[in-house]
Amino acid sequence: MNRLKALGRLLPRLVVAVAAGIMLGFAFEPHTHPWLTVIALPLFFAALNGSALKGSAQSSKAGFLIGAAFGIAYYATLVPWLSVIGGDAAIALAILEGLFYAVFGAFAVRVFRHKLWPLWIPSLWVATEFATASVPFGGFPWGRLAWAFSDSPLGRLAAYVGIPGLSFIIAVLGLLVYVVFRQATKFRIRVLAVLAGVAIFGGSAVIDLPTDGNGKTVTAAMVQGNVPGKGLEFLGRARTVTKNHLAATLDLEKRVQAGTEAKPDVVIWPENSTDIDPFKDDETRADIEQAVKAVDVPILVGAVLEGPGPNERQTTGVVWDPQTGPGQVYAKRHPVPFGEYVPFREQLLPYIKRLEMVGRQTAPGKTVGIMPIRGVTYGDVICFELAYDNVIADVMNGGAQVLIVQTNNATYGGTGQPEQQFAITRMRAIETGRTVLIASTSGISGVIQPDGKVEHKSGQFVSDVYVAKVPVRDGKTLAIRLGAWPQWILTGLGLLGILLALASRSKPKPQAPPAPKPARQKVPV
Template sequence: MDRLKALGRVLPRVAVAVAAGALLGFAFEPHDYPWLTIVAVPLFLAALTGASAKGGLLIGAGFGITYYLVLVPWLSVIGGDAAIALAILEGLFYAVFGAFATQVLKLKWWPLWIASLWVATEFATASVPFGGFPWGRLAWAFSDSPLGKLASLVGIPGLSFAVALLGVLVYAVLRPKSTVRFRIVAVVAGVAIVGGSALINLSTEGNGRVVNAAMVQGNVPGKGLEFLGRARTVTRNHLNATLDLQRRVQEGSEDKPDIVIWPENSTDIDPFKDAETRADIEAAVKAVGVPILVGAVLEGPGPNERQTTGIVWDPRTGPGEIYAKRHPVPFGEYIPFREQLLPYIKRLEMVGRQTAPGTKPGVLPINGVTYGDVICFEVAYDDVVRDVMKRDAQILVVQTNNATYGGTGQPEQQFAITRMRAIETGRTVLITSTSGISGVVRPDGTVEHKSSQFVPDVYVASVPVRDTHTLATTLGGWPQWILTGLGILGVVLALVARRRRATGGPEAPPAPTRSREKVPA
């Protein structure tokens, strides 16, 4: 009976958290209401305040599962069960957040600890299991907002912290226990974050050199790719689009490119093993007379393995530098525990050969310019982008294939993530997709070109070559480690204070009340 009463008390809180999770999901593309973050976060905290740690688990799970169901419904293209399984998995991280947050909210300085704990939670979701899934970070919603400029200083983790802190400060203002003085401090801090970000000036100046880069979106025959028949058609579509580009160059209606970029899976057939595919690529390279960065699936390196790659194909010397995708998608490009799962889940056979991860960053020197190549979902992973910037990439390239998810909102979300990477790194980003969205994002995050989906599209951009680093790329992973450490420290302090209360020992400083709250120095 007592358990039923406890459940009855926590269920209204879970309902509030579910509403908060749904609101947060609508902050992102394709809905694009980023201001909902500062509604959802305080609503979630309101549901957690006063709850027990066990109650926080349920409240956090309700929030997280709903959040991901709204954020990534496009995964239902693979299967509704896949979308639900991912939402439950990611929801578990927010369940842990909820359990800890119920205790952290009792501490002095709780706004700092809660915002840091949020970053620690995002770090966990982006790391485990199987390399993590960094799609749900608060920062991704702010590619069109002045607040997004903060990414150039403190990176994506730092921006997520700022967004979470804004939500926390809103809750601090609305929280009944907050004194007038504490509310004033919260308002001033919030205004400083928003106003300060608006004053940041993002430079787009290069080192004086300009590269003409052509992005080729050849389009695909329907959603997804099937072996041989459709794969050859996709390669031929990119060949024909490249030949059409060269005709326009010869007519004088288009600038001659210095480099041509084909997307991920522009050939699903290994050009080193298949003469017809190789002939198509060489015909395109010979026609334009400049290197083409080809997205190709190669056989090997082991038996029943493949690699998703970007190959620099030169008109004089042929294939050269190769970048192999380092973060293949689990259950999409490879199957964890393959031997154990395949006998029970026949649908996994559609994955085919295991995609073996590459081991080297995608740093590709082409005609005196260093390109940083990342492939598809990799653009959301900090380490992949950080590694090419450590090696002084001057222009970023994202080769992608979103044909399976066309029209679901996933391409729009990935494009927003790409825009945030441009701001963070201070680099132009060139995006090529088989079916869209392809485009050009300037170093300040503004969009020069954005293609439609499921149409051929060829665009030539004059791209500044940049050598300077933003503060974010100079700091590298330090903001994430520091903020995660602060989040963990807040949890430790909260657990120590809880233990002292339970044993009757001296307590840690309690949460501020109306009569005794002090403004943190």
């Protein structure tokens, strides 16, 4: 009976948590309502902080359930595009990522009782995002709060505090809104919360990010040749994709010869512009060399290469020079689990036949994507690994003056995934202070300026060639100089908050001293 009563008290909070998760999912592309974060987060915090049932064990269980409800609803709303692979895959990912927020909830209900909870809770959020971006199989850093703010003045703060720091600030804003509407909060505290929120918004609005370079510019052409089908249909049509990019490049050269287009210094083909190894296939190699000789400048080719081991492949960017031929190769360092390789392949394939579509295992690369091409140092990043902090930090520390993203979103075209990735790319431009050149097989290709503004954004499933003259930059933003320290410090603070909250709960309450016994009065005889 007591359990039914407890469940009855918990059910409304679970409903609020689910609503908050769905709302937070709509803050991101393709819906683009970042202001929903300052509604969704306070609702989630309210559901958690009202979950303290009698007994610490019950309270933690309630927090776990509330966090799970929030996290599963959040990811189900954020990444429905995974249903292209299969509805079960989308559900499995939502449940997996939801468990991280379940753990957050289990600890948060304790942390809310500590006097320094306004510091511990946002730090614990960063720790949760750090965990989702790290495990399992390298993590899935797609749901970080910062990604929703590429079009907001708040996004400019990423140039100073990085992506983890921006997520912390957004969580703080959500907490400030929660404080304002919290019933037990004093009026003075509410006023301070409002002033703090206004200061954060106002401060970000006056930030003016520099975009000038070191006096040097480079002219680059992004080639989107398009693919012959949508979803998984384009698989197995590799020659057509390569010839589409050849045709688009030859058309670019015609415009250059006619004087209607500037001659580029470099041409960028996207990831999977050839799925057939040009070092093993004469026809593919001939197509690439025809394109390179026509434009007479290096082409960065997105090629799938065989090896290094048996039944293995690598997704790469290959610099192909018109005089010297193929040169430096960058192999993707973060291949996608269950998309480009299958963990526990031998154990899973007998039970999940669909995994056979993955084909050969994609072996991760070992070197950083630093590509010096004709006096300019490019940082090459391939598709999903754009979301991983260490990949971006490595190319920046390697001296990247311009960033390149080679990507293939054809599987997810029209699902909202390309828009989400484009938003992540914009945040990386702000964080690094670099121009980002994006080449996609089918969209979205484009050019993003160092302050996150969009110079060009292609449509999807169309042929698109864009030539841009962009600044070459050497200076590093504060975020890049700080590196991973903000994430480590904030994660450490979150864990410290958990320890202090658990320690304060485990301390025995001081017992009141026993009342003195009344003096015995003598009874007169």
